[in-house]
Amino acid sequence: MAVPSTPSRRIECDVLVVGGGINGVGIARDAVGRGLRVVLCEQHDLAQHTSSASTKLIHGGLRYLEYYEFKLVRKALQEREVLLRAAPHIMWPLRFVMPHDAAQRPAWMIRAGLFLYDHLAKREFLPGSEGVALDRHPAGAPLQGSYRKGFVYSDGWVDDARLVVLNALDAHERGATILTRTPCTSVVQDGRGWRATLDSTEQGRIDVQARAIVNAAGPWTGQFAAGALGGNNSYGLRLIKGSHIIVPRLFEHDYAYIFQNPDKRIIFAIPYQEDFTLIGTTDLEYTGEPGRVAISSEEVGYLCDMANRYFSTRIAPADVVSTYSGVRPLLDDSASQASAITRDYVLECSDDRPPFLNIWGGKITTYRKLAEEALDILQQRLGGNAPGWTDRVPLPGGDLQKTGELVDGYDFAAFLYRFRNSYPWLPQKLALRYARQYGSRAARMLGNAAALNDLGQELAPGLYEREARYLMQVEWARSAEDILWRRTKCGLHSRQQDTDRLQSWMRQDGLQQRA
Incomplete structure (x- = not known):
């Protein structure tokens, strides 16, 4: 505009x-x-x-232990709970299930790695790791029957954009x-x-x-x-392409998976936006223009094949709802494999x-x-000696209990309950999205709205004029893509005609605001 x-x-x-x-x-x-x-x-x-093309994890990097990156893993583990407290609306704890494949890493190595992962940094509310019998664990149901044992550990999820x-x-x-x-x-x-x-x-x-x-x-x-x-x-930097696919939901529970692959790489399968499963990532050297990176058909096939090694429900490229790719600028440490770069x-x-x-x-x-x-x-x-402060102050919307204060523990559910009671006219799914996306600032976005009609025209599935205008005025959104894919994930439910309608509305609304 x-x-x-x-x-x-x-x-x-x-x-x-x-x-x-x-x-x-x-x-x-x-x-x-x-x-x-x-x-x-x-x-x-x-x-x-x-920064919007990550696997959307707040994690220490379990696999980096194999490359003796103990200092980096410790630093990242120390940050997990700091970040989870700062923005509990867009970040939350996630339990990861690693089915044991005896043909890959031996069980003793995994147990040793998880012990280090649990103890390299202090944990206050994230539970530690444990072994599980997949034939009796909820996360075992979607897996092929040959996977009987596994391990569970903690990390976190984040809406990166x-x-x-x-x-x-x-x-x-x-x-x-x-x-x-x-x-x-x-x-x-x-x-x-x-x-x-x-x-x-x-x-x-x-x-x-x-x-x-x-x-x-x-x-x-x-x-x-x-x-x-x-x-x-x-x-120097080595540019590494990481690609992801999004498919209809493959499992009903809230656990995520980490899968070991024959090529020694790993992929994650993560619950995503209620209705989907996010699968990724690839690690490929990239030499093109960073702004034009895109997933290849080979990468789509690779991610489907790796998921099919573990899940009983098979997926094919035709099942992919959406994809995204990003270029990670990694410090060039002369590692021979992309996955091993620091x-x-x-x-x-x-x-x-x-x-x-x-x-x-x-x-x-x-x-x-x-x-x-x-x-x-x-x-x-x-000059100046002002101390660091960001480890003690929540991000906008993250003060779910008291204005300007960090969450004591982690209680998004209590906030969501209060929010839904304050806006009983909001559909349950929309109320959850608003609470997750805006946290304590959802009320600011809604303003004086007292009924669904007060939100204006539905420009795309689940996206109304009031929210779109807020994103333009407050959060620098300037295109339909900004709103549908980075400020929200409404693009997952949208068609081209929705994108066109939103872009047209933004153009007209912008002109009216400047008039």
């Missing part, structure tokens, strides 16, 4: 963050909360690429400037700082004078660093120029810790 171009404007800030994925928004949130003036620019939509948006929203409400659809087209050193040119679709040219720049461009990190600093980069990160800030901090690698589970470490580095260079 472009508007007529306006004369260029100038912004002065302490930190310019380039990149609106999870690391970028996490850094922006932490920085503004420590009193710094922050601008974040993103060339497309928030979480449009890597909403995690990005909520970090950006919190940063914005604390004073940060968030600019989507605004690529950074040039960066030059200017005395003790940097001068950057941004090209905003809606606001035209923006000149930014910044004391420091954070390069959180994800798959484009190397390209942006080379363009801004010249010469060769100190670190998920750790390096924060690089040279001493011979104004602060220019490159973010190399990382994973969604450790984004908050990465941001905290990044701010410690920046404060050393910029």
